Amino acid sequence: MHYVGRFAPSPSGPLHFGSLVAAVGSYLQAQANHGSWLVRIEDIDPPREVAGSADAILRTLDAYSLHWDGGILYQHTRHDAYQAQIEDWLKSGEAYYCQCTRRQIKDAGGLYAGTCRERQLSSNGASVRVKIDNPVVEFTDIKHGLIKLDLSMASEDFIIKRRDGLFAYNLAVVLDDIYQNVTQVVRGADLIEPTGRQVSLYQKLGKTPVSYLHLPLALNADGNKLSKQNHAPAIDNNNPGPAMEAAMAFLGHAIPQELHGAPVETLLAWGVENWQSSKLPSETEVITAF
Template structure:
């Protein structure tokens, strides 16, 4: 099967160093296998989005010469597909409406206990949950090997549509990856935990799950993830090469000093040629010098 990878940022802020690491890791993995590298904008949560962020992210990728294949897909234009699948599952009784609140779930120990599974509620004021009858308790990661997942999370009937009408990330990402022909997902280690839920959805949809590779997270000296929620600053558009080289070193490359005077195209081509999974640390979090860019 021809390799297809993807980078799928959410437009809640500019592209920061941690996002660049994820973009580069997925890009090098795809291009080293002569595969396609897609970009998808995961704009599922309007209240968290920053106006203009999607355009800025794409401009940043272009400035770093991370050119994607095909057209950019926007999840905000695909709501009808997510709803159609939810309707199918509801009609097949593979999904159901749930009225439980976060407060109630917290009182139950932090995990949903299936209170609404057999209540046959209507949609009013409810979320939609998928029935998980065959929990996924482990998966294979290309770098980390077999990863065990918490049993309580694996067994939980999780939300696929929130009570506020927004579609859940786990649902959208699986439907989109299947439709786009993605064969392997390369992303940050912060997304290890939902992997089991996503594999469950592949099985429910009768599709073969993708392969997974989770990259180390860039964290500050205090252990905080570099993220838009933590106000990580956007990376430089004016002088991209120093940031590009630092991100590549974060990914385990050993770059000779003379490479720093090469063009971006030459640096990326060298990276594609030299990329191998053994260079990645097995740590899931790595402190970065970019910690001072988080305010």
């Protein structure tokens, strides 16, 4: 089977070092497997998006010589596909409308208990939840081996369309990975927990799940995840070499001394030649000084 990987940022701000790590890791894994590397812009949450970020992300990837295969898929163009699947599940009884609020769920202990499962509610002011009758409580990660997930969370009927009409990440990402023939997902370890939910959707759809490789999260000196929400600084498009060298070292692939200062194309070529997922850090979180 031809390897297909992807990098799927949300346009909520410019790329920072943590997102560069995810981009480089997924790119090198795809190239080392003689595969394709796709870029998808996950723009299904407009309230969190920053105008111009999608174009800025693509310019940064280009500046770092992280060139993708084919065109860019924007999730906002896939709304009809998401809705069609939801309608199929509503008709078959695999999904249902839920009018419970976050406050009600929190007051009841924090986990949704299936309150609306058999109530046959209307769509007015409701979210849509998918029925989880066979929860996925473990999966195998290429680097970390067997990962066991929280049973109570894995058993929860989770939201696939929010009450504000926006489609949920877990549904969109699975449908898009199937649509794009993705065979392996390489991403940050902050997304380990949702993996069980995503595998359960593959099973409900009768599809073979992708394989997963979760990369360590980059933390700042205070132990906080580098993120747009934490105001992580944007990486430098005009001088990409230092960030690229730091990202590869963070991923356990420090470049040899003689290549320090080389163009990013040279650094990436060395990375493809020497890439081994077994060299990745065993930790799921690593403090970076970059």
